Structures are given as C-alpha cells and as structure tokens.
Amino acid sequence: MRIAGFVAAALLAASCVPALAASALEKNFWLSGPNYDGVLPQCSDPAVTGRIVSRFDAKEANYWKSTLTIQQIDESHQIAFSPWGTDYIPRRFCVARALTSDGHYRRVSYSIAEDTGWIGFSWGVEWCLDGTDHNLAYAPACKMARP
Structure with a gap:
C-alpha cells in the first residue's frame, strides 16, 4: 500500500512540473528540416506523361468501369514553379493537351512535386483531366489542380 501511495505521489508531483522549451541540443540535433533541391523533371518528360497515362487508364478501368484511355x-x-515560395515543397505546375480514346482533346492539369513519390523517395505527380473528375476532387473543372 505504501508503494502505491508513493508512486501516486511521485506521479502527481511530476505532473505539476511546468513544461520547458526544447534545449539547444534538442532543437539542432537531427532536426534540420526538409532539404529540397528543387530538381524536378520537365513538364514534357516521358516519365511524367507516362505515369499520368498509366494511372489514368487504371483509375478509369478499376474505379469507374470505363474504357476511356489517354492516347x-x-x-x-x-x-508555375514553386508559386508559394521556397519554404514549401517545390512543385512544377503544368498544363497539356490529351487525346482520349473517345476522340476528344481535353486539358490535363498536373503538378510534379519533389519527395512526394512512393514513400517520399522521388518526385510524384498529381493530375486532373477535364471532364473526367468523377468524384470532383479538383472541382470546378480541374481548377484545384492548378496554382
């Protein structure tokens, strides 16, 4: 019983101690923050456009049961390039024309961002093809995919 009382008193005393700011060591030891290079592929890079094409085709087939593809x-x-300044993740915003399998040309708006790929290892791309934003993620008319 005495041990339980002692533990309870110690916990109560520890909870009454005011919180202190981080020390200089805690602030500077391995907490350097993000270090971005701003090196991103160009808008017309085949790796970028190829990723958009393959992911669009898979999304349409798997989620929307559509046969629409990008040709x-x-x-x-x-x-735009990093329109919000250097303190943010570097992004290259692009617009292109996409020919879809239904014979229509549509605007595709996309951004290429540093360290947003698979587990933050490489660049990633987010895109929206006008007229195919079924869940309105970038509504209205893919405007939210642009800066």
Missing part, C-alpha cells in the same frame, strides 16, 4: 499527351508547358 497521347502533347503541347505541355509550365504555368
């Missing part, structure tokens, strides 16, 4: 992506150009 080609061309006329890609950059519309």
Whole structure:
C-alpha cells in the first residue's frame, strides 16, 4: 500500500512540473528540416506523361468501369514553379493537351512535386483531366489542380 501511495505521489508531483522549451541540443540535433533541391523533371518528360497515362487508364478501368484511355499527351508547358515560395515543397505546375480514346482533346492539369513519390523517395505527380473528375476532387473543372 505504501508503494502505491508513493508512486501516486511521485506521479502527481511530476505532473505539476511546468513544461520547458526544447534545449539547444534538442532543437539542432537531427532536426534540420526538409532539404529540397528543387530538381524536378520537365513538364514534357516521358516519365511524367507516362505515369499520368498509366494511372489514368487504371483509375478509369478499376474505379469507374470505363474504357476511356489517354492516347497521347502533347503541347505541355509550365504555368508555375514553386508559386508559394521556397519554404514549401517545390512543385512544377503544368498544363497539356490529351487525346482520349473517345476522340476528344481535353486539358490535363498536373503538378510534379519533389519527395512526394512512393514513400517520399522521388518526385510524384498529381493530375486532373477535364471532364473526367468523377468524384470532383479538383472541382470546378480541374481548377484545384492548378496554382
């Protein structure tokens, strides 16, 4: 009983101690923050457009049971690079023209961002193809995929 009382008193005393700010060692030891290089592929890089094509085709087939595919992506150009400043994840915002299997040309808006790929290892890409945003993730009209 005495031990339980002693433990309870020790816990109560420990909870009454005010919180202290991090020491200089705690602030600077292995907590350097993100170190971005800003090195990203260009908008027209085949690795980027290929990733968009393959993921769009898989999404349409698996989630929406659609046979719509992207046949080609061309006329890609950059519309912004890190528009919010250097303190944020470097992103290259692009717009291109995509020919879909139904014969229509549609605008594809996409961003390439550093360290947003698989488990943060490489660059990642987020995209939206006008007229195919079924769940309205980038509504209205893919505007939220652009800066």
